Amino acid sequence: MKVKEELVKGGLCVAALLSVAVLLIVVGYVFVNGIGVISLNFLLESPYRFEYGGIFPQIIGSICLVAICLLFAVPMGVASAIYLAEYASDNVITRTARFFVECLAGIPSIVIGLFGLVFLVYYLDLGICLLSGGLALGFMILPWTVRASEEAIKTVPHTYREASLALGVSKWRTIRSVVLKSAYPGIITGILLGMGKAIGETAVVLLTAGSGLESFLPKSIFDPVASLPVYIYMMATQGHTSAAYSRTFAASLVLIMMFLVISVFALLLRNRYIRHMGRR
């Protein structure tokens, strides 16, 4: 019996170690191959002649795309979640709406990109640009923001709402002052997950935002914009020199670092908020 327990424990431990190892190997490989190229110049210069120069427009482009994406997806997602959680009665229509939100979450990103290309770029004639790319990314993460926000809103105890309503506070004001305040950490987590998906997303921006190699910064939301994932894709598939090879990894490293910074920042914000709310 004891031997079996030990064997199970050992097996599970190996699985856990392997999972960590896979992560370490991927990040380590990227690090070793990319770190040599990273310098201040690489981060602050524009690319030229394909595989030379830096990735400044790519970094800024990725940030701009995520910003537009969040500007669209966060208000839309939170508003939908408030409606579904607080106002909609449980009937066929809301159940259908919720089902579609779930389905939307399962659509492959290349299909979202294709929709963005046909609808935003051609039909609405926005062209390949920052706005198209940001909105398409927004479509992609919208279901996640809706779901995470709705879950967060639903976990707010009903007694908070009653206490507020009984003080003569309107429903909407109650939602704003009590419900959203308490649901904030959960909503932040949802947005964080969405940001993580958006900043690394390649297929959607490849079809809607730009070629990835732009050496200029967008002057308006209607300009094409470079982004790190597309730059990496270009370097990996079309670069055949050692300069392109190491730039693939250097850009990947920057992308990973950006994601880490976002995650850590959002986690700190969330923890600080939870401490402030005294739920520890």
Add this chain to the structure above:
Amino acid sequence: MSKIEVCGLNVYYEKGTVHALKEVNLEIETNKITALIGPSGCGKTTFIRALNRMNEVNDVMTKGKVFIDGVEIYNRGVDVINLRKKVGMVFQQPNPFPMSIYDNVAYGPRIHGTRNKKLDTIVEESLKKAALWDEVHDRLEKNALKFSGGQQQRLCIARALAVNPEIILFDEPCSALDPISTARVEDLLRALKKDYTIVIVTHNMQQAARVSDFTAFFLLGEMIEYGKTTQIFEKPRDKRTEDYVTGRFG
């Protein structure tokens, strides 16, 4: 003089299939404590939630009339916000918001437009009236959830007082509290009745006997008997009231 007059009140749940209150008639006196007693599920909570229209938060159908200061509160023109400012409520479970003591008490007046110095005064006065000021005045910025259940319940009372109501509804306010906290809340109720009209739901008959001036006995959605508390407990007119207050069922 009666503050609240209830005429032929009927309340239905579950799309009219559950008849929770049946033809209740009751007059509630100004500046007195009226206790509603009865076994679980007899409709007493439904009854007080009809007095500030909190039943509407759930899917409930209400028929009949409720007059407060002569105004029918279910009339179309009545603003439910103003009604609930006038008729405050304290719930069974202490339910402070996850904010500081100060913000909890200031919550209502702040939303209703009070600012700065005036707000400080309201917070202090409300906490004093709720007999909590001495315990918390140096910790107003501390999170309300860090305090004991009894303190939280008095905080909820202070929060209700802060919007300056005339009537306060208590829905089993002591059922989640220990005996010492319960005694403090009961003292508080007695102190509050000189300024407020109080309606309290309780399934603790001793509590009703200790604090209230009038008592109404509810059973299966009907109001069986209503009168002075001493009369209800000492000379009940109805056999069912007698059985209940003497502990033959409950």
